[in-house]
Amino acid sequence: MIEIAHLTKTFRKFKALDDISLHFEPGQTISLLGPNGSGKTTLIKSILGLMIPEKGTIRINGNEVKDHWEYRSQIGYMPQIGRYPENMTIRQVIKMLKEIRKDCNRYDEELIEGFNIPAVHHKTMRSLSGGTRQKISACLSFLFSPDILILDEPTAGLDPVSSELLKDKIVKERANGKLILITSHVLSDLDDITTHIVYLQDGKLMCFKTVEELKKSTGQEKLNKIVAAIMQKNYREEYLLHENNY
Amino acid sequence: MKTIIKYVLLDLLKNKTILVYTLILAAITISVSGIGDNASKALLSLLNITLLFVPIISILFSTIYFFNSVEFTELLLAQPIKRKTMLLAEYAGIAIALTIAYLVGVGVPICIFYYNLAAVTLIISGLFLTLIFSALALLIFVLFKDKTKGIGAAIITALFFILLFDGLLLSFIYSFSDYPIEKPLLGLISLNPVDLARILVLLQLDAAVMMGYSGALFKKFMGSAMGSIYTLVCMLCWTIIPLITAARIFKKKDI
Numbered sequence: 001m002i003e004i005a006h007l008t009k010t011f012r013k014f015k016a017l018d019d020i021s022l023h024f025e026p027g028q029t030i031s032l033l034g035p036n037g038s039g040k041t042t043l044i045k046s047i048l049g050l051m052i053p054e055k056g057t058i059r060i061n062g063n064e065v066k067d068h069w070e071y072r073s074q075i076g077y078m079p080q081i082g083r084y085p086e087n088m089t090i091r092q093v094i095k096m097l098k099e100i101r102k103d104c105n106r107y108d109e110e111l112i113e114g115f116n117i118p119a120v121h122h123k124t125m126r127s128l129s130g131g132t133r134q135k136i137s138a139c140l141s142f143l144f145s146p147d148i149l150i151l152d153e154p155t156a157g158l159d160p161v162s163s164e165l166l167k168d169k170i171v172k173e174r175a176n177g178k179l180i181l182i183t184s185h186v187l188s189d190l191d192d193i194t195t196h197i198v199y200l201q202d203g204k205l206m207c208f209k210t211v212e213e214l215k216k217s218t219g220q221e222k223l224n225k226i227v228a229a230i231m232q233k234n235y236r237e238e239y240l241l242h243e244n245n246y
Numbered sequence: 247m248k249t250i251i252k253y254v255l256l257d258l259l260k261n262k263t264i265l266v267y268t269l270i271l272a273a274i275t276i277s278v279s280g281i282g283d284n285a286s287k288a289l290l291s292l293l294n295i296t297l298l299f300v301p302i303i304s305i306l307f308s309t310i311y312f313f314n315s316v317e318f319t320e321l322l323l324a325q326p327i328k329r330k331t332m333l334l335a336e337y338a339g340i341a342i343a344l345t346i347a348y349l350v351g352v353g354v355p356i357c358i359f360y361y362n363l364a365a366v367t368l369i370i371s372g373l374f375l376t377l378i379f380s381a382l383a384l385l386i387f388v389l390f391k392d393k394t395k396g397i398g399a400a401i402i403t404a405l406f407f408i409l410l411f412d413g414l415l416l417s418f419i420y421s422f423s424d425y426p427i428e429k430p431l432l433g434l435i436s437l438n439p440v441d442l443a444r445i446l447v448l449l450q451l452d453a454a455v456m457m458g459y460s461g462a463l464f465k466k467f468m469g470s471a472m473g474s475i476y477t478l479v480c481m482l483c484w485t486i487i488p489l490i491t492a493a494r495i496f497k498k499k500d501i
């Protein structure tokens with residue numbers, strides 16, 4: 001569904017993405033993991049066409065991202081920071097997106113109901129707390145029932161109840177055969193929902209494996225232990241590499 | 247496109263800065279109009295106020311608004327919309343909001359007090375200044391990644407056209423006063439939208455000769471009609487060229 005080949009992106013001298021090749025299929029939930037500044041958001045933004053890579057191609061259902069824009073109707077995106085025009089009310093924001101997406105007339109309003117958004121419909125975006133804005137972003141990304149969902153730090157700032165609700169929704173959508181990409185630093189949130197793990201470090205792809213494989217190879221059950229094991233392995237390899245240099 | 251314009255407008259018309267801008271313009275216009283009974287004097291004062299306020303408010307407000315809505319722009323661009331459509335729609339929303347503010351603040355009172363050709367040209371030049379300086383703000387937004395730098399650039403651009411340009415022009419006239427520089431001077435004036443707006447109004451006010459070298463030149467070389475058409479065309483270029491450039495650069499910008 002998403003094919004990424006030899007994707008490279010540099011900012012001045014800094015390599016944000018270095019020759020990344022990946023292949024994602026429907027029904028997968030992929031966790032994009034890595035330390036801060038490892039290129040997760042850059043990768044997501046490249047898929048969305050918000051950043052323009054200098055090398056490599058990204059294809060979504062066979063269409064190259066670079067010269068198409070219609071493909072974005074199949075993607076629901078939840079940004080890391082959701083900021084909206086200050087004086088708009090929640091109702092207006094939702095209505096505006098519905099009007100922009102005239103191609104879609106069946107709405108998935110499960111999250112809107114779940115988060116009880118209609119109760120605060122009249123509030124302006126300026127007066128909302130960070131968590132509520134996060135909820136709006138989540139609702140908007142699921143609203144047009146897209147085939148691909150890209151969620152950048154979805155659970156950061158959400159209260160436990162909402163966070164659980166969102167996770168349930170993610171599991172449900174995956175069961176419907178959708179492809180879901182998540183980045184998060186709260187690994188315990190990803191535990192039950194991930195099927196695959198992509199680990200990036202300094203713009204390089206360190207590992208792309210299923211959770212099952214990783215559980216076997218590392219002998220760990222919990223995601224945070226698994227990730228710790230990957231990080232340690234990388235660290236050891238780097239260490240050895242340095243030693244060889246001397 | 248229409249949808250985005252509509253909602254940007256809905257947001258902006260509730261914006262406090264726009265409301266205050268409208269009120270201040272209205273207050274100034276009404277008080278200046280009330281002072282004397284000489285229409286052309288009042289229009290001259292209003293012209294000076296327009297030339298000073300409109301560019302700097304338009305460019306600063308638009309730049310800040312564009313930079314503040316970066317995340318929202320990002321969200322909209324994740325929808326199936328062309329980048330160009332998105333950018334121009336956002337520009338149109340801001341430009342329309344500022345235009346309405348100017349029309350309500352200056353246009354309506356002027357038309358009530360003195361309805362003549364000079365008043366209408368004053369309104370037209372104010373509108374063009376609004377369009378031009380918000381287009382320049384769009385260009386600044388596209389060129390800079392950092393908000394602080396962008397606002398700095400906006401202030402410098404506005405000051406350059408309002409103050410600095412005339413100084414440079416004067417020094418140019420002084421240093422080349424032995425040569426026939428009238429025609430090159432006309433060309434140079436077209437490089438400053440604020441000067442163009444000034445000339446457009448002065449040509450209608452019969453005060454062109456009073457207001458210095460450039461006004462007299464325009465009157466002498468082109469006559470009122472040709473001069474007006476020329477300035478209007480120049481101002482139209484000043485609106486369109488920054489917009490096209492901004493759309494081109496935005497196509498390849500990382501957000």
